Every structure is written in C-alpha cells, then in structure tokens.
Amino acid sequence: MATIKTIAIIGASGNMGSSIAISLAKAPYRLLLFGKEEKKLRSVFKEIKLINKLVNAEVIGCAADASWEADIIIAAVPFAAEKELAEKIKQVATGKIVISISNPLNDTYTGLVTNADTSAAEELQNFLPHSKVIKAFNTTFAGDFSQPVIDGKTVDAFIAGNDEEALQTVSDVVRAAGFNPIKAGALAVSRTLENMQALLIQLSIKNNYNWVAGWKILHN
Numbered sequence: 001m002a003t004i005k006t007i008a009i010i011g012a013s014g015n016m017g018s019s020i021a022i023s024l025a026k027a028p029y030r031l032l033l034f035g036k037e038e039k040k041l042r043s044v045f046k047e048i049k050l051i052n053k054l055v056n057a058e059v060i061g062c063a064a065d066a067s068w069e070a071d072i073i074i075a076a077v078p079f080a081a082e083k084e085l086a087e088k089i090k091q092v093a094t095g096k097i098v099i100s101i102s103n104p105l106n107d108t109y110t111g112l113v114t115n116a117d118t119s120a121a122e123e124l125q126n127f128l129p130h131s132k133v134i135k136a137f138n139t140t141f142a143g144d145f146s147q148p149v150i151d152g153k154t155v156d157a158f159i160a161g162n163d164e165e166a167l168q169t170v171s172d173v174v175r176a177a178g179f180n181p182i183k184a185g186a187l188a189v190s191r192t193l194e195n196m197q198a199l200l201i202q203l204s205i206k207n208n209y210n211w212v213a214g215w216k217i218l219h220n
C-alpha cells in the first residue's frame with residue numbers, strides 16, 4: 001500500500017491556501033497548515049474538520065517545521081514573499097516538491113513584474129536549487145475550488161515542471177482538488193501560464209466573471 005503523502009500549505013490562512021486546504025479535506029493526504037493569521041487558520045481547520053471529521057490535518061506554527069515534515073510544500077504566498085519564504089525553508093525543502101502557485105502581477109493587474117525570459121516559478125527554483133519546483137494552481141481562481149465544474153465542464157489546471165515523477169505527483173493533487181490536470185511542459189512554460197492568468201484576470205474584470213472562471217481545452 002502506498003504511503004500517504006504529507007502536504008504543507010504555507011499561507012493556509014489566505015484565499016488560495018485556504019481554498020486548496022478545503023478542497024483536499026477528503027483527499028488521501030496529511031495536511032499541515034501554516035499561516036500567520038492564527039484566527040483565520042483555526043477557522044480553516046474547523047471547516048476542514050466539518051467536511052471530513054477524520055481528516056489527517058494539523059495547524060503548525062512554523063513554516064520550516066511544516067516543510068520539514070512534508071513531501072510536498074505549497075507556497076501559497078504572494079510573489080513578493082517567496083524569496084523570504086525560500087530562505088526559511090531552503091534547508092528542509094531539499095529534494096522535495098515545492099508548488100509555485102503565484103502570479104507576479106503588477107499593481108494594476110495589467111501585466112507581470114517578471115522579465116519575459118523568466119517566471120515566478122523559475123525564480124522560486126533559483127531560490128530553491130535543490131528542490132523540485134512545479135507550477136500548478138496559478139491558472140485557477142480561489143473561487144473555482146468550491147466550483148471546479150463550470151458550465152458543465154471541469155476546469156483545466158495546467159502544471160509545468162522539469163521532473164516527470166514530481167509532475168505526476170502534483171497532477172494527482174490537482175485532480176484530488178477537483179480540477180482536470182494538464183501537464184503543459186517544462187518549468188519554463190510557467191511564463192505562458194502566468195501570462196494566461198493575467199489575461200483571465202483582465203477578462204474577469206471586463207466581463208464580470210465574478211472570479212469564478214477557468215480555462216478549458218476542447219478536443220476530440
């Protein structure tokens with residue numbers, strides 16, 4: 001029997017971190033929740049318990065401790081906080097999967113602050129050279145997690161990374177969260193994925209999608 005993987009969600013008190021945690025409440029993972037806002041974190045934990053009273057989850061008071069215990073670390077923090085987080089977890093994240101969900105948006109959401117020849121995911125990989133950084137969940141809105149089926153179709157969630165085994169592991173997490181995982185390519189494909197979300201945000205603002213919207217590839 002396969003051992004249950006432990007997922008540390010850093011930023012579990014935030015919009016994305018809490019949505020990811022709640023979406024995985026019934027999935028076969030052990031969840032470690034770290035966030036700076038204790039009260040919000042406790043309420044996320046309570047919500048997970050209500051969904052699944054047997055859930056294997058706990059609140060952890062230190063990002064490095066949570067990452068040390070984890071097989072998979074989800075960096076559910078703003079792009080600007082990733083360098084600081086990487087410094088805290090670098091030692092304990094060696095050899096582990098670190099999921100980059102961030103979109104390095106500018107202040108007006110009209111574009112990205114990263115140069116065209118890189119991405120938030122690649123920058124995180126540079127900060128954590130001994131970890132396996134995988135891009136995932138950046139093309140899904142926090143609001144999609146409670147409604148991953150829109151207009152009768154399961155929202156696609158794109159994944160990018162350089163390690164095939166890690167891509168499959170994250171693909172399983174994405175499916176468990178309710179989305180249709182699509183392996184989009186190497187980590188550098190994150191440049192496209194991060195721009196896709198910038199576009200989706202602009203379209204959401206223009207067309208009032210109410211922050212429940214996603215990408216879907218239609219095919220035979």
Ligand SMILES: NC(=O)c1ccc[n+]([C@@H]2O[C@H](COP(=O)([O-])OP(=O)(O)OC[C@H]3O[C@@H](n4cnc5c(N)ncnc54)[C@H](OP(=O)(O)O)[C@@H]3O)[C@@H](O)[C@H]2O)c1
Pocket residue numbers: 010011012013014015016017035036037076077078079081084085101102103104137138139140141142143197
């Ligand atoms: N919102 C979306 O729909 C969406 C969709 C796709 C991707 N994303 C990406 O997801 C990430 C999180 O976005 P969000 O909307 O969830 O933001 P959020 O609601 O502001 O949550 C951010 C979380 O990160 C924590 N945090 C901030 N600075 C930190 C630091 N230095 N060290 C550790 N934790 C820190 C925050 O804690 P405190 O509140 O205590 O500071 C909070 O728990 C961003 O990178 C964003 O680009 C968001």
